Structure formats: C-alpha cells, structure tokens
Amino acid sequence: MVYLDLILVGFGNVGQRFARLLEEKSVRLRGDYDLSWRVVGIATKRHGTAYDARGLDVVKALRLAEAGTSLGALTGAESGRTVSPEASGLDLIRHATAEAKARRMQHLVVVETTLLDIERGQPATEHVMAALRGGAHVVTANKGPVAFAYREIMSATDNERRRFLFEGAVMDGIPVFNLVRETLPAVDILGFRGIINTTAHYILTAMESGRTYEEALAEMQAAGIAEADPSLDVDGWDAAAKTAALVNVLMRGAVTPRTIDRTGIRGITPEDMQNAVRRGKRIRLVASAARRDGQIVARVAPVELDASDPLASLGGRQNQVVLDTDILGPIGIQQLDGGLVQTAYALLSDLVTLARGLGRTDASA
Ligand SMILES: NC(=O)c1ccc[n+]([C@@H]2O[C@H](COP(=O)([O-])OP(=O)(O)OC[C@H]3O[C@@H](n4cnc5c(N)ncnc54)[C@H](OP(=O)(O)O)[C@@H]3O)[C@@H](O)[C@H]2O)c1
Structure with missing residues (x-):
C-alpha cells in the first residue's frame, strides 16, 4: 500500500x-x-x-x-x-x-x-x-x-x-499533459490551437442566442467555474496562463502569461456574435502557438472562424485543443463537459x- x-x-x-x-x-x-x-x-x-x-x-x-x-x-x-x-x-x-x-x-x-x-x-x-x-x-x-x-x-x-x-x-480533468508525456514518446509538438477558457467561450456562445454578457457570466459564477476575479476570464488572462503552461511544457518554451500577445472578449456584443452567425462565421476566443524562425509565437485573441472549423462547433461548456505534431499530424483532444468535478x-x-x-x-x- x-x-x-x-x-x-x-x-x-x-x-x-x-x-x-x-x-x-x-x-x-x-x-x-x-x-x-x-x-x-x-x-x-x-x-x-x-x-x-x-x-x-x-x-x-x-x-x-x-x-x-x-x-x-x-x-x-x-x-x-x-x-x-x-x-x-x-x-x-x-x-x-x-x-x-x-x-x-x-x-x-x-x-x-x-x-x-x-x-x-x-x-x-x-x-x-x-x-x-x-x-x-x-x-x-x-x-x-x-x-x-x-x-x-x-x-x-x-x-x-x-x-x-x-x-x-x-x-x-482531460489529460492533455499526460497524453503527451505518457502516450506520445519522441513526438515533437510544433504548435497548437484551441479554446481553453470555458467562461469566455460560454459567454460568446450564449450571446449568439441572444443572452447578455452579464447573464452568461452570472451563470458561470454560479457554477463555480468563473475565476474569483472574472476579469481574468474575459480579458484573456486565464487563457494566456494556460497557453503559457502548454508552451512551457509541450513546446519546451520559456514564456509567461505576460509575454503572450493577448486580447480578451470585452466589447464584443450579442449583435457582433449574431452578425457573424448570419455570415456563416463564429467568433471564438482562440489560444494558439507556433514556431516561426526558431521563435515561439503565442497568442490569445477573438478570431472569426468559418463555421466548418472544428473549433467553431464547440458547445458552450466544451474545450478543445488541437496539437500540431511532427509525426502524427494534428491531434484533437476535446472536453465535452467541464466543471468542478x-x-x-x-x-x-x-x-x-x-x-x-x-x-x-x-x-x-
Ligand atoms: N473553478 C474551476 O472550475 C477551476 C478549473 C481549473 C482550475 N482552477 C484553478 O484552481 C484554483 C482554485 O480555484 P477555486 O475555484 O477553488 O477558487 P476559490 O473557490 O476562490 O478557492 C481558493 C482557495 O484558496 C484559498 N487561498 C487564497 N489565497 C491563499 C493563500 N495565500 N494561502 C492559502 N490559501 C489561500 C482561499 O481561501 P479562503 O477560503 O479563505 O478565501 C480558498 O480556500 C485556481 O488557481 C483556479 O485557477 C479552477
């Protein structure tokens, strides 16, 4: 024992x-x-x-x-x-x-x-x-x-x-670090793209169906999912911290949340979201990293995606990371339900x- x-x-x-x-x-x-x-x-x-x-x-x-x-x-x-x-x-x-x-x-x-x-x-x-x-x-x-x-x-x-x-x-609880450490020996992670902040994502998807920013944030707070200081979620800081964690661990980088290029979702309105849907697009807070000229470029920002993009169809409480690998190509890992447990x-x-x-x-x- x-x-x-x-x-x-x-x-x-x-x-x-x-x-x-x-x-x-x-x-x-x-x-x-x-x-x-x-x-x-x-x-x-x-x-x-x-x-x-x-x-x-x-x-x-x-x-x-x-x-x-x-x-x-x-x-x-x-x-x-x-x-x-x-x-x-x-x-x-x-x-x-x-x-x-x-x-x-x-x-x-x-x-x-x-x-x-x-x-x-x-x-x-x-x-x-x-x-x-x-x-x-x-x-x-x-x-x-x-x-x-x-x-x-x-x-x-x-x-x-x-x-x-x-x-x-x-x-x-979705094993993104364990996935790489335990099951992908000798694979290099070249970059990633993902939706990794549930609160901001939930607010954006709720605004698509006409709910207000405040209503959606209150629901996330009631569920214990929003950060104690919700500006960390809506200003992209939580996503920047997670991006830094992924870069440091999976890409052997040495960044901090403060060196990530970051834009949050404040200022995006239900009208913006609904207009994007009418044009066949979805606005999502996307975290990404890639190597360019030997440097790691990492970013968190609202991005207008085609409706066919896998990240565009994620439900409000869902998260997804697509890892770009040297041997296996892109690998997606998706969380269909997120919460405290x-x-x-x-x-x-x-x-x-x-x-x-x-x-x-x-x-x-
Ligand atoms: N909630 C989620 O869904 C979720 C998901 C993934 C990761 N996380 C991470 O998990 C952590 C905890 O989140 P939470 O939702 O449990 O937050 P929380 O409900 O606000 O709880 C934080 C706890 O930490 C204590 N604390 C704060 N500063 C401290 C200090 N200096 N020394 C000792 N204790 C201290 C607080 O004490 P008091 O009780 O006295 O205030 C409280 O017990 C955060 O880092 C968050 O980012 C949360």
Missing part, C-alpha cells in the same frame, strides 16, 4: 470538491491502486488553517467550509495544536515538511489550489518551491506555477527527487500517477 499524507493549500470550490471526490473514490483507490490517503493539513486565506499529523476529519472540514466557519475548529488547543489557525499556507507547508522529516512520514503531498495570480503566479509558486525543497511532492490545478516558473520548479524536482504534477491547469479529478489522477512511481510504505505514525 502507498500511504499519502495530504496538505491542502486552498480549500475553495476546487479544494472542497477534490476532498469530496477522494472520499467518494476511497475504496476504489485502495482496492485498485493500493493507494491510501489522509488529509493532515488545510490552509485557507480567510477561513483558518488546521494541521494534525495524525489526520484531520475531512467530512467535518467540508461541513465547516460550507458553513463559512473557521477550519481552526478542526483542532482544539487542548489536543496539542502545533499550527495556529491564523498560520499562512507557507507556514503550514514549512511546519508540515519539517515534521514529516522528523517523523519519517514518507510521502507528503501538497495539493495547491489557491487563486491564480496573474502578476507573478504568487504565492502559489512560493508554496510549490517550499514544498519541494521541504521534501514534499506537489499536485496543483493552479496555472500560476507552471505558467510563470516551470523551469525553476522542474529543476527543484530534479534536485529533490520529487514530483510536480499539474494536469488540472489546462482543460480540467473534472478539475477535482485532475488532482485525483495526479495522485494516482504519483503513487504509481512511489515505493510501498507503512502507514505513518
């Missing part, structure tokens, strides 16, 4: 759905993958922090989070609390990695689901680096670290012999990937 001790840094929409999915799939993970887990720490920004090396009550944590109550109540002062309910995510990672070393807990995993910061990818990148340097593995659905600091992080994983997995950073699944699949490469361990003390 492989025993994983999890530290959840971020416990919002994604973090909570992940915790629930782990509970739902616990028996399957144990039976089919010899994988057993417990959550030993949770950090949030405004809803408290909790840590207990013997394991926290996840069901209670979910109840507290749903009620908006501080997670500090998970560990009473009388039970020898070692981390303050006010501790930051970074404090928790530092404490937990030090204690894991002292107690010889073998497989500590930091699950990073804090918010995307489009200025510098912080504090997520700091969380990832502290975890790796402290001897923990990292899985994340946050695009920030892979978009801003992929090279630095991978060199830390090599030095520390730890894993950094980020399948949820692009296309939620798919993102939570990306984290779960990363845990299984991680566990497959680890030796069996005894349960920690």
Whole structure:
C-alpha cells in the first residue's frame, strides 16, 4: 500500500470538491491502486488553517467550509495544536515538511489550489518551491506555477527527487499533459490551437442566442467555474496562463502569461456574435502557438472562424485543443463537459500517477 499524507493549500470550490471526490473514490483507490490517503493539513486565506499529523476529519472540514466557519475548529488547543489557525499556507507547508522529516512520514503531498495570480503566479509558486525543497511532492490545478516558473520548479524536482504534477491547469480533468508525456514518446509538438477558457467561450456562445454578457457570466459564477476575479476570464488572462503552461511544457518554451500577445472578449456584443452567425462565421476566443524562425509565437485573441472549423462547433461548456505534431499530424483532444468535478479529478489522477512511481510504505505514525 502507498500511504499519502495530504496538505491542502486552498480549500475553495476546487479544494472542497477534490476532498469530496477522494472520499467518494476511497475504496476504489485502495482496492485498485493500493493507494491510501489522509488529509493532515488545510490552509485557507480567510477561513483558518488546521494541521494534525495524525489526520484531520475531512467530512467535518467540508461541513465547516460550507458553513463559512473557521477550519481552526478542526483542532482544539487542548489536543496539542502545533499550527495556529491564523498560520499562512507557507507556514503550514514549512511546519508540515519539517515534521514529516522528523517523523519519517514518507510521502507528503501538497495539493495547491489557491487563486491564480496573474502578476507573478504568487504565492502559489512560493508554496510549490517550499514544498519541494521541504521534501514534499506537489499536485496543483493552479496555472500560476507552471505558467510563470516551470523551469525553476522542474529543476527543484530534479534536485529533490520529487514530483510536480499539474494536469488540472489546462482543460480540467482531460489529460492533455499526460497524453503527451505518457502516450506520445519522441513526438515533437510544433504548435497548437484551441479554446481553453470555458467562461469566455460560454459567454460568446450564449450571446449568439441572444443572452447578455452579464447573464452568461452570472451563470458561470454560479457554477463555480468563473475565476474569483472574472476579469481574468474575459480579458484573456486565464487563457494566456494556460497557453503559457502548454508552451512551457509541450513546446519546451520559456514564456509567461505576460509575454503572450493577448486580447480578451470585452466589447464584443450579442449583435457582433449574431452578425457573424448570419455570415456563416463564429467568433471564438482562440489560444494558439507556433514556431516561426526558431521563435515561439503565442497568442490569445477573438478570431472569426468559418463555421466548418472544428473549433467553431464547440458547445458552450466544451474545450478543445488541437496539437500540431511532427509525426502524427494534428491531434484533437476535446472536453465535452467541464466543471468542478473534472478539475477535482485532475488532482485525483495526479495522485494516482504519483503513487504509481512511489515505493510501498507503512502507514505513518
Ligand atoms: N473553478 C474551476 O472550475 C477551476 C478549473 C481549473 C482550475 N482552477 C484553478 O484552481 C484554483 C482554485 O480555484 P477555486 O475555484 O477553488 O477558487 P476559490 O473557490 O476562490 O478557492 C481558493 C482557495 O484558496 C484559498 N487561498 C487564497 N489565497 C491563499 C493563500 N495565500 N494561502 C492559502 N490559501 C489561500 C482561499 O481561501 P479562503 O477560503 O479563505 O478565501 C480558498 O480556500 C485556481 O488557481 C483556479 O485557477 C479552477
């Protein structure tokens, strides 16, 4: 059996759905993958922090989070609390990695689901680096670290012999990174084209059928899919971060979201969308990258597509990436339904990937 001790840094929409999915799939993970887990720490920004090396009550944590109550109540002062309910995510990672070393807990995993910061990818990148340097593995659905600091992080994983997995950073649970890493050996990715921001895509398609920008955005917010700051979606920043992640990982580039040529969908009206449909066209927010004269040119922008273009026919909650490969030509990977559970699944699949490469361990003390 492989025993994983999890530290959840971020416990919002994604973090909570992940915790629930782990509970739902616990028996399957144990039976089919010899994988057993417990959550030993949770950090949030405004809803408290909790840590207990013997394991926290996840069901209670979910109840507290749903009620908006501080997670500090998970560990009473009388039970020898070692981390303050006010501790930051970074404090928790530092404490937990030090204690894991002292107690010889073998497989500590930091699950990073804090918010995307489009200025510098912080504090997520700091969380990832502290975890790796402290001897923990990292899985994340946050695009920030892979978009801003992929090279630095991978060199830390090599030095520390730890894993950094980020399948949820692009296309939620659809395995775009795993597809290339695990199933396309020796294939070069020459470029790609895709629709990779669900909120902006949903707004555009909703406006084609006469709904307003505000109505469509409100639906995405209610579904927990829009970024906490929706300007990240509508101004193309989220798509730029995902584009940077794809370029850095699949094309061995060294870009950041801020070096991507970016235009969002603000200013596009229902009339613009309906006029395009009348002309047999579709306006879509397209992310793309290609090599030109040895340089990688990457872009996010609204593009008017022919109705026959595969990207033009995608439904409102669907995403697609077409990879341009040297051996297999173009390969399309499509997400027919996107949402929180798919993102939570990306984290779960990363845990299984991680566990497959680890030796069996005894349960920690
Ligand atoms: N939602 C989606 O469908 C989706 C899909 C793919 C990827 N993602 C990515 O997943 C991540 C999480 O998204 P979400 O929808 O779960 O966001 P969310 O609901 O706003 O949750 C974010 C969580 O991070 C915590 N947090 C923020 N800053 C922190 C800090 N400095 N230290 C510790 N905790 C901190 C927040 O604390 P409080 O609870 O105190 O606010 C909250 O618990 C984002 O990076 C997002 O881009 C989301």
